[in-house]
Amino acid sequence: MNYFLVKSEPFKYSWDQFNEDGQTFWDGVRNYQARNNMKAMKKGDLVLFYHSNEGKEVVGMAKVVKEFYQDPTTDDEKWVVVDLAPVQSFERPVTLEAIKADKMLEDVALVRQGRLSVMPLKQAEFDRIVEMGNS
DNA sequence: GCCAACGTTGGC
């Protein structure tokens, strides 16, 4: 089992919209590193959903329901998408500020490499954020 | 293949 975090601008695709849809393909990734992280996702892997720009907080948990395949929004075969479905909304969103302030989370890519939109998390980091979100 | 210029992302 692997763990990831994905970013979305709420204007573009919000957590609420995601829950209404029930499932979505994660498109628009145009960065090799992020793409490679998506390719590493396996069905059943858990993914945290982060709102960038507005909110700047992790708002919930999703899971991979379909592994990577050709991005249907482009003919360029370099790019792929995965299908995600919501698992759970956090009771209290975990803000970037809180993540930065947490000793256990100081190494997460969200802090270290701000511009990466799809990143892997260690299980301990994932668990920690979930714990913060549900307490 | 290097590196400067440029564009984009995202926090503030």
Add this chain to the structure above:
DNA sequence: GCCAACGTTGGC
């Protein structure tokens, strides 16, 4: 709205 960080592009 600004700007820093960083990935990508393109000229050489």
